Amino acid sequence: MEKRAVGFGAAQWIRHVVRRVSSIVGLAFAGIVLAGCVSSVMDVNQKASQPVPAKLVSDMRGRAMSPSDPIVVRIFKQESELEIWKRDRSGRYALLKTYPMCRWSGKLGPKKRNGDRQAPEGFYTVDAGMLNPNSQYYLSFNLGYPNRLESALGYTGEALMVHGACSSSGCYALTDEGVAEIYAVAREALKGGQRIFQVQAYPFRMTPRNMAENRSDPNYAFWQNLKQGYDLFEVTKQPPQVGYCGRGYVFGAPGADRLPDDPLAACPAEAGKADPLVASRQQSDERAIQSLVSSGTITTHAYTDGGMHPVFRSLLQRDGAKSLAKKTSRTAVPVSRPDAALADPHQPGPAK
Numbered sequence: 001m002e003k004r005a006v007g008f009g010a011a012q013w014i015r016h017v018v019r020r021v022s023s024i025v026g027l028a029f030a031g032i033v034l035a036g037c038v039s040s041v042m043d044v045n046q047k048a049s050q051p052v053p054a055k056l057v058s059d060m061r062g063r064a065m066s067p068s069d070p071i072v073v074r075i076f077k078q079e080s081e082l083e084i085w086k087r088d089r090s091g092r093y094a095l096l097k098t099y100p101m102c103r104w105s106g107k108l109g110p111k112k113r114n115g116d117r118q119a120p121e122g123f124y125t126v127d128a129g130m131l132n133p134n135s136q137y138y139l140s141f142n143l144g145y146p147n148r149l150e151s152a153l154g155y156t157g158e159a160l161m162v163h164g165a166c167s168s169s170g171c172y173a174l175t176d177e178g179v180a181e182i183y184a185v186a187r188e189a190l191k192g193g194q195r196i197f198q199v200q201a202y203p204f205r206m207t208p209r210n211m212a213e214n215r216s217d218p219n220y221a222f223w224q225n226l227k228q229g230y231d232l233f234e235v236t237k238q239p240p241q242v243g244y245c246g247r248g249y250v251f252g253a254p255g256a257d258r259l260p261d262d263p264l265a266a267c268p269a270e271a272g273k274a275d276p277l278v279a280s281r282q283q284s285d286e287r288a289i290q291s292l293v294s295s296g297t298i299t300t301h302a303y304t305d306g307g308m309h310p311v312f313r314s315l316l317q318r319d320g321a322k323s324l325a326k327k328t329s330r331t332a333v334p335v336s337r338p339d340a341a342l343a344d345p346h347q348p349g350p351a352k
Contacts, residue, residue, distance in 0.1 A: 048133030052184045060096065064089035068192025071096075071185060072239045073126075075162075075172055077104055077119065078204035080309035082162070082174065084185055092237035099182065100309035102166035102328050103173040107306070108203040109219040111145060111170065114156045117305065119172055120145040121203055121222075123229060123242045123249060125196040131187060138164030138176040138330060139183040143199055149244045152263035162199075166328040168306065172201075175328040198239040206230045208288035213298045215289070225249050228274070228282075235278045245271055 052067050060066060065086045072085040072093055080101040085093040104119045111118035120143055130142040140163030146155045157170065164176035174182070189197060203219070204210040206227045214220060229251045232240040241252040243259025245267035252259050253275060260271055274282060292298050308316070316324045 044133050047139055047180070048131075048183070048187070050180055050184055052188055053181060056097065056181065056185070060086065063094060063096070065094075065096065066192075067185070067188040069189065070192075070194040071189045071197050072233070073162075073182075073186075073197065073199045074233075075101075075199065075201040076205055077108055077121070077202070077307070078210070080104065080307055080312075082172065082182070084182065086185075086189075093233075093239070094237070096185075099174055099178045100311050101172055102175055102178075102312045103168040103306065103308050105168040105170060105306040108214065108217065110150075110155070110222060111157055111160065112153075112155045114158070116157075117170055119168070119170055119201070119306070120150075120157075120160050121201050121226065122147060122150065123226075123240075124199040124201065126186070126199055127196045128187075128190045131183065131190075132161070132163075135161070135163055136165075137161070137167070137171075137173070137179075139179050140164070140171075141183065141186060143201070148261070149247075149249060149263045152244070153247065164329060166308075166312065166325065176330040177328075198242075200229065200233070200239075202226060202230060208285045209292060209298070211285070212289045212292035213300055215293060216300070222248075227285075228278075231278050231281050231285075232275070235275065235281055243271070 057067060060069075063086075065088050070087045070093075074083040074085065075081075076083075082099045082101055084096045084099075086096045087093050106116065106118035109118060110122060111120045122145075124144045124147055126141055126144060130144060132140045132142065140161040143160050143162065145157055145160040161171045162179065162182070163171055163173055164179040166173050166175060186197060203223060203226075204214070206223070211220075211223070211227070214223065217223075225248045229240050229242065229249060232251050232253065236253055238254045241254060241256060241259055243250040243252065243261055244263035245260040245265050247263060250259055250267060250271045260268060307313075312324065312328070315327060319327075
């Protein structure tokens with residue numbers, strides 16, 4: 001080593017050694033990759049940097065949107081759908097695209113404890129650090145469960161995600177192709193200046209009929225609380241401000257006065273007072289709910305263990321779990337997850 005230093009300046013020698021060490025480490029790392037021991041960094045980077053599909057960019061432009069405009073995500077369990085809303089040139093949010101979900105586990109209702117298999121319901125915020133390019137389930141983002149309210153109520157659980165691979169144990173799973181597109185849209189919005197985006201996770205679309213059909217559920221009061229935020233977004237087409245008091249959520253229009261943030265404190269008298277248009281919608285919906293309940297024509301839904309969008313259920317029933325996995329996942333579902341075999345969603349499974 002010292003002999004090789006003859007004729008080199010000190011700085012040159014240091015650079016030479018660094019290049020040699022880097023070359024040796026690089027060759028060793030490449031050997032490990034070829035041996036199949038680790039994932040290629042390039043593969044991870046390629047997954048996470050996939051562009052927003054050209055057709056979706058074209059759709060955005062046709063709706064006076066751009067890839068850098070802010071987004072809101074809405075999730076509906078019963079319908080097994082995930083929506084991306086995007087702010088357009090008017091400043092309001094409009095629906096950009098609806099994605100069928102391949103799998104969610106548990107039942108309708110919030111997640112309360114680690115191991116209950118429940119997928120979360122509530123209002124969450126996601127920042128760039130919560131995007132996971134190294135997910136075992138292709139790509140994913142963390143919902144941020146438990147949020148401030150859930151933590152105050154003593155709810156437990158971690159790493160509740162939106163991911164690919166059509167396998168769920170407390171998460172919301174899409175196809176790899178679907179989550180790649182969602183990941184790209186979210187990444188570009190965050191790069192464009194949106195610090196966080198809001199995720200609204202609901203048991204179902206909060207229509208009068210769905211509310212009436214689930215009126216006897218023990219979670220109904222909680223869903224009425226969620227519906228306040230749902231209605232505010234539906235009327236204003238703006239993500240609501242979210243506060244906490246009285247062991248629940250309190251909502252306000254963007255730019256409204258600061259909301260309370262102590263989930264266990266009593267709510268101030270004026271907290272969450274509904275906008276007149278929102279109040280009118282809520283009153284109309286409540287009359288419709290009462291009418292449906294009294295008519296005796298409503299049905300109820302029962303979920304033994306979660307569900308999936310009808311398009312995937314049809315594939316599962318027709319072609320089987322292995323075929324569905326191949327059609328929805330670019331990579332194999334990790335064998336460490338016991339529900340990887342994609343058993344019928346109405347059968348009991350392992351808890352998360």
